[in-house]
Amino acid sequence: MSNSFTRNRPLWIAGGLTVAVMVLVFVAGWLFGRADEKHERTREVAARPAQAETALGRTDLRQLDPLRRGVPVDQEAAPQPMWRVQNTDVRRERAYPMQPPTIPHAIDGYQVDKNSNRCMLCHARANAEKFQAPPVSVTHYMDRDDQFLASISARRYFCNQCHVVQTDAPLLVGNTFQDIDRVLAAAEAGTATAPATERTQ
Ligand code: HEC
Ligand code: HEC
Missing domain, CATH: 1.10.1130.10 (Flavocytochrome C3; Chain A)
Incomplete structure (x- = not known):
């Protein structure tokens, strides 16, 4: 046994070193991944836009498809009634x-x-x-x-x-559109920045 160890010593050392390097790489990758995940989460919180209120309830603006009404993509939404x-x-x-x-x-x-x-x-x-x-x-x-x-x-x-x-059908996405006549009338009355009344159709 001891004989074979001395004979294969360089081989054993090389094997040991390889395992040590692999462990090091694994630990480094794990630590780096954790740090990145944390960073990602703080960035997400910072970039979260205000919630928008629509006729169909609260919808997160990050939802690209308002038709899903905030239901995550891996879940099936209950269909809306036909208007x-x-x-x-x-x-x-x-x-x-x-x-x-x-x-x-x-x-x-x-x-x-x-x-x-x-x-x-x-x-x-x-x-x-x-x-x-x-x-x-x-x-x-x-x-x-x-x-x-x-x-x-x-x-x-x-x-x-x-x-x-x-x-x-109610509005899918709320908006504050005003037609030009109302904008001009408001400008004349000196209330150009008055909040728009939301139309429902
Ligand atoms: C490319 C878009 C487009 C297509 C296609 C189209 N329209 Fe129109 N239509 C308009 C626009 C824009 C107006 C309002 C301005 C105008 O009169 O051009 C209008 C106005 C009208 C009006 C009101 C006219 C008035 O004097 O108030 C009627 C009625 C109408 N369209 C019917 C039709 C019918 C029927 C067809 C199919 C044969 C048709 N339209 C195809 C765009 C379109
Ligand atoms: C049987 C007759 C008839 C047919 C067919 C018909 N319409 Fe009409 N349409 C009317 C009448 C009458 C009005 C006036 C408003 C009313 O009485 O409903 C009107 C109003 C409209 C208006 C409103 C114009 C305005 O100035 O506000 C539009 C737009 C229009 N029709 C488009 C269409 C299109 C598009 C089609 C085909 C898909 C169509 N109509 C088929 C009879 C018809």
């Missing part, structure tokens, strides 16, 4: 002049494809009177060079690209 389409014929105010107006009626089953455009049955200039519908405006007949066409422009053919039905 009702309002079929009331009551037009909503436009938030800015070139906003496509929202549709004040249901559009279930209205076909819009290559062969037919159900919307234009009522909204074409020629049919509007008969159906008491507002005709699409001139912009809907203009091509990209601002030339007027006889029939609806291809750029305005698929109405739902821009117009959406009105629903009773």
Whole structure:
């Protein structure tokens, strides 16, 4: 035994050194990892933004997808109810002049494809009177060079690209948007920085 040790001494020393170095590397890595984790946590706390209040409850702004309503990505959220389409014929105010107006009626089953455009049955200039519908405006007949066409422009053919039905859904994300008329009125009254009233739709 002692004989074989003396004979293989360099081998034993090399083995021992290797094990010692491995242990050292492991301990160093563990200590470094712990320090980094702690640093990460303090940074996270410092960068945490204020919580935002929405109609659906408190949502953390770090949640990139507000539709998840703060439910962690590895958990399944209970689905929201389907919001009702309002079929009331009551037009909503436009938030800015070139906003496509929202549709004040249901559009279930209205076909819009290559062969037919159900919307234009009522909204074409020629049919509007008969159906008491507002005709699409001139912009809907203009091509990209601002030339007027006889029939609806291809750029305005698929109405739902821009117009959406009105629903009773609450705001997903709170906001303080004010239209320009209100901003100007507030500026005139000298209360330009007055807090905006939150709209619900
Ligand atoms: C059966 C006739 C009819 C059809 C089909 C129809 N609409 Fe209407 N639409 C109306 C009438 C009438 C109004 C006026 C408000 C009301 O009475 O609901 C209106 C109002 C609108 C408005 C509001 C305009 C404004 O100035 O506020 C939009 C936008 C609109 N419709 C888009 C559409 C779209 C898009 C489609 C197809 C998916 C469509 N409509 C299909 C009859 C129709
Ligand atoms: C590329 C977006 C876009 C598409 C597609 C589009 N619209 Fe519009 N629409 C608008 C905008 C923007 C307005 C408001 C400003 C204007 O009149 O151009 C508007 C206004 C309207 C109005 C109100 C007109 C008025 O004088 O108040 C009606 C009605 C309407 N659109 C119906 C339709 C119908 C029906 C279609 C499909 C055939 C359609 N729109 C396709 C953007 C679009």
